[in-house]
Amino acid sequence: xxxxxxxxxxxxxxxxxxxxxxxxxAAAPSTTAGVSRPVETADTPSWSAxxxxxxxxIVDSRGNRFRIKAANWDGAQGSWLGSGSVTDPANHHAGxxxxxxxxxxxxxxxxxxxxxxxxxxxNTIRLPFSNEMIHSTTPVPDAAVAANPRLRGRxxxxxxxxxxDALSDSGFAVILNxxxxxxxxxxxxxxxxxWNSSQSTRAWADDWVFMARRYAGVPRVVGxxxxxxxxxxxxxxxxxxxxxxxxxxAAARLAADRILTEADxxxxxxxxxxxxxxxxxxxxxxxxxxxxxxxxLSHTLVDTHKLVYSAHFxxxxxxxxxxxxxxxxxxxPRYQDLGRDDLYAALTDEAFFAEENGRHYTAPVWxxxxxxxxxxxxxxxxxxxxxxxxxxxDHDTDFAFWPLVGHAGHDDWALLRYxxxxxxxxxxxxxxxxxxxxxxxxxxxxxxxxVAPVPVWRMLAxxxxxxxxxxxxxxxxxxxxxAYKAACPDGLxxxxxxxxxxxxxxxxxxxxxxxxxxxxxxxxxxxxxERYVPAGGDWASGYTKVQCPAGSFLIGYSVRGExxxxxxxxxxxxxxxxxxxxxxxxxxDNRSADASGGDFAYGDYKGQCADDEYxxxxxxxxxxxxxxxPDALLCRRLx
Numbered sequence: 001x002x003x004x005x006x007x008x009x010x011x012x013x014x015x016x017x018x019x020x021x022x023x024x025x026a027a028a029p030s031t032t033a034g035v036s037r038p039v040e041t042a043d044t045p046s047w048s049a050x051x052x053x054x055x056x057x058i059v060d061s062r063g064n065r066f067r068i069k070a071a072n073w074d075g076a077q078g079s080w081l082g083s084g085s086v087t088d089p090a091n092h093h094a095g096x097x098x099x100x101x102x103x104x105x106x107x108x109x110x111x112x113x114x115x116x117x118x119x120x121x122x123n124t125i126r127l128p129f130s131n132e133m134i135h136s137t138t139p140v141p142d143a144a145v146a147a148n149p150r151l152r153g154r155x156x157x158x159x160x161x162x163x164x165d166a167l168s169d170s171g172f173a174v175i176l177n178x179x180x181x182x183x184x185x186x187x188x189x190x191x192x193x194x195w196n197s198s199q200s201t202r203a204w205a206d207d208w209v210f211m212a213r214r215y216a217g218v219p220r221v222v223g224x225x226x227x228x229x230x231x232x233x234x235x236x237x238x239x240x241x242x243x244x245x246x247x248x249x250a251a252a253r254l255a256a257d258r259i260l261t262e263a264d265x266x267x268x269x270x271x272x273x274x275x276x277x278x279x280x281x282x283x284x285x286x287x288x289x290x291x292x293x294x295x296x297l298s299h300t301l302v303d304t305h306k307l308v309y310s311a312h313f314x315x316x317x318x319x320x321x322x323x324x325x326x327x328x329x330x331x332x333p334r335y336q337d338l339g340r341d342d343l344y345a346a347l348t349d350e351a352f353f354a355e356e357n358g359r360h361y362t363a364p365v366w367x368x369x370x371x372x373x374x375x376x377x378x379x380x381x382x383x384x385x386x387x388x389x390x391x392x393x394d395h396d397t398d399f400a401f402w403p404l405v406g407h408a409g410h411d412d413w414a415l416l417r418y419x420x421x422x423x424x425x426x427x428x429x430x431x432x433x434x435x436x437x438x439x440x441x442x443x444x445x446x447x448x449x450x451v452a453p454v455p456v457w458r459m460l461a462x463x464x465x466x467x468x469x470x471x472x473x474x475x476x477x478x479x480x481x482x483a484y485k486a487a488c489p490d491g492l493x494x495x496x497x498x499x500x501x502x503x504x505x506x507x508x509x510x511x512x513x514x515x516x517x518x519x520x521x522x523x524x525x526x527x528x529x530e531r532y533v534p535a536g537g538d539w540a541s542g543y544t545k546v547q548c549p550a551g552s553f554l555i556g557y558s559v560r561g562e563x564x565x566x567x568x569x570x571x572x573x574x575x576x577x578x579x580x581x582x583x584x585x586x587x588x589d590n591r592s593a594d595a596s597g598g599d600f601a602y603g604d605y606k607g608q609c610a611d612d613e614y615x616x617x618x619x620x621x622x623x624x625x626x627x628x629x630p631d632a633l634l635c636r637r638l639x
Contacts, residue, residue, distance in 0.1 A: 047123070050266035051173070051222045052305040055454040056355035057447070058268070058364050058398065065451050068366055069442065070124035070175070070400035071117070071415055075103035076160050077128035077228075078183030082190055093185040094411040099144035100133050100156040100183045102163050104405040106146045107418045110163070114170045116416055117404070119428060121442050125172050126225065126368055126400045127164065128179035131199060131207050133157060136183075147422060161214075168220035175223035175270065176211055177368070178204075186229065187275070193233040195226070195251055205255045212263030223268035224259050225368060226252050229312060231276035238274050240293035243464030248274060249297060250464065256301050261471070270366065271299060272310040273351065280322040282330050287320040290350035291365070296602040298361035300458040300469050300506070304489045308398075309361075311351040312369040315384035319346050336384035343387055352395065359598035360459040360505060364398060371402040374432050375412040382433070389437040393444035401438075455509035455611070457597040460486040460494075462502040462559060472522065473556065473568070479526045480558040483565040487556030491516040494554040494615050496608035498601025499585055500629040502559050505600040509611040510638055517553060517614065517638075519573040525549055527567040533617075539582045540619035540632045547617030547634060551576055554615040563628035564620040576614065578637025583607045586631035609635035 048061040060066045075098030084091035096103060104113055117125070133156045140159060145151040151159050167174050180186050181198035191198045208224065215221040230238045230248045240249040256269040274293070278286025290311050301307050315336035317323040322330070335343055351365050372385045392399050406414025408425055415438075416426040427435050460467045462484035468474055470487040479485065488494055488506035496505030508515040527546045539545065548554055548569035553576060556568030583590050585607030595608050607630070609615050617634035 046171075047173070049173070049219050049222055051268050052303075053268070053307065053364055054305070054451045055357045055362055056364050057451045058308065059451050063450050063453075065447050065449060066123075066173075067396065067446055068124045068173070068175075068398035068400065069122050070126050070173075070368075070398075071120065071122050071404035072126045072128065072177075072369060072400055072402045073102045073163075073404045074098070074128050074179075074402070075405075076101055076133055076156065076163075077130045077177075077179035078132065078185060080184050082184055094406065096407050096410050097144075099140045100130070100136065101140055101144060101159040102127070102405070103403075103407070104418055105148050105151065105159070105163075106144050107407075107420060108422045108424075109147050110166050112422075113405070114166060114172075116424060116428075117172070118170070120415060123171075123173060124175060124222075124400070125167050125404070126175045126177050127160075127167070128177045128228070129160060129211070130180040130183045131178065131204065132181065132183040133160065134207055134210065164215055164218055164221060168218045171220070173220050173222045174215075174218070175225050175268070175368075176215065176221065177225035177228060177270075178208065178211075179228040187231065189234055193231050194238055194246065194248070195230065195255075196245065197233060201245065201251050201254065204251075205258050208255050209258050209263045212259045212267060216264040216266075221264075221267070223270055223308070224256075225270035225272070225310065226255050228272065229275040230272065231274070232278065237277040239277075240274060240289070241297045241461075241463060247464075249293070249299070253299055253301075256299070256306075260302050260306065265303060267306065268308050269301060269306050270308045270310050270368065272312070272368065275312065276322060280324060280328040280330055286322070286330070287332075288317065288350065291354055292350060294354055294361045296599065297461060298363075298459050300360075300460060300467070300489060302469050302471055302489055304456045304458055304492065304508075307363045308366055309351070309354050309363045310366045310368045313347065313351075313367060313388060314370060315372060315381045315388075319350065335388075336378070336380045338384075340387050343384070344391055347388075347391060352397075357454055358457060358596045360457045360600045361598065362457065366398040366400070367392065368400045369402040370399065371413050372434065373412040374426070374434060376433075385434065386437050389441045393441050396444075396446050399441070453515075455507055455515075455596065456492060457509075457600075458489060458492060458506045459600045460488065460504035460506060460556075462486050468556070470555065473524065476522075476524060479524070479568065480566045483558035483560050485556065485558040485568075487568055491518075492555070493517055494556060495611075495613070496591070496597065496600060496606060496615075497557070497585075497618065497630045497633060499605035499607075499631065500562050500627055501601045501604040502562070502629075503601035503604065503606075504557060505597045505606075505608060506555075507597065507611070509596065517572050517574075517576075518555070519571045521571055523571055524555075525552060525569045527569060528565070539580065539617070539634050543619040543621050543631060545617055545619045545634075552616075554618070557618060557630075559629075561628070563622070564618055564630050567618050576616075576636065576638070578613070578639055580616065580634055580636040582619075583609065583633045583635050584631060585633075586627075607633045609633060612638050614638055 079092040079098040089097040180192040273291035318334040320332035408417040408419040467486040469489040473487040492506040546567040552569040558565040591608040619632040
């Protein structure tokens, strides 16, 4: 959400894993790109849930492109600024007391709000909430739902339930967003800097399982946006992969795993980059890492088609600018200070690089917040808004404007503003200067229709623990007690390893054959010695070789420290009789010049089989003075 420049249901749904077989919501074909679609209703939906991903694209259950064209309906995350009486609207953001529920329900009937939303031609609502809202047992004041008297006497969560149901019934996709821990406006030093600033990581993940289960039966709840604008608190930075309690990479992977395995496997998992690290002072390190850490350490989920990365961009912030004025302001340029080319370069570097197909980090990138005020007069800020909406239009970007609803005379940023009598104003009016850029963004040509499947590449990392992303393997229990274990997600095979880093690379690329090579047989083999190396088949003389049985291929491995501990092999659905070769990587990289997947073990020597090969064995040495990590792979042709 933007910060002011001066301020740095009621029964739990059925078990989530049973929902994978739930019928899709009926849908009608998409219309031609660039043409405004008719108003969506529950009777005339233009897409079908659930959503998933194919490369950089989000697709619906039929495999058709679904572009997130969204806005943020805020309020349920809280609006209190942190000082003064919480009952005084003056102490709330823009003088708007949300009472911990989506804004506008005091002024406009819910059905009318939804009708107005459809006029914007958006198809998705990002719906923030706070952890405090989940646990509140106090009914909202009658005044907070004055225009919706049927919601009187309900708790904030029960009002949230009604909003979620209504949005889904009206045809909108709903993405749940854990915005804050406490019901307080973010995003400064407010106790909401990290997912665990005011609670434990376990409690946070528990709340996500609760929320995902609660709405698992609502057809168009399609995503879980894990946490908003992770940033530094007074003393400590969040990080991406160090393994401590500030590790956003690990926390996001934990929550994603629990949502998909314990609650609702249909959901997209949205992981936002890191919004801020460092002390905002000239001469000290500081900046917005956003998604750049994913280049070298990306997320692998148990379902490889559920990851969406997210970023926020506002004109008053910058690559190294917090957005503050006065205390906390630095001399770094803001995005609105950048020329068009430099702005576009920054967007690519900080976020949109992740949309490059054929990389371990490839995922759709959703700009889940951007926005500007209707009363903005700064020419640089206005130019930035034109430039960034042009970029989103030209790059067919998934986006969400902040915010959707506001009070007239209070929040000029809102797309739609309502006065006390419920009269509407905003971007649909001719006088709103933002309307031209908004119309361009909403009507620009966009890819529609069927999206062809593309090969998946995913990283395995055992830096601080197991990375067993296969549900079939998990069901077998601990296959190498005491070791750090890694296994590719179901449907993928191991194709690359790092020499000392413990990193691996998985894929389903086969050069044209069936993507999932594994038989339906649940069997697997843990190989810890050379019993499966055939006589006369020494492919790494002098080295210890853990080789798969004939007709099997590698999907995982384990390590103890740097030392190889075991190889995990599974039987193939068809014959694997291709010729083999040894790929050494103990002294340098050994990958083809055009190897797919990208650098999955940054700074380490890497070995990788070709796209039309499978890995059948790992060689290593325990000689004195040698590193005990993997030194070679046995790569064999698939046919």
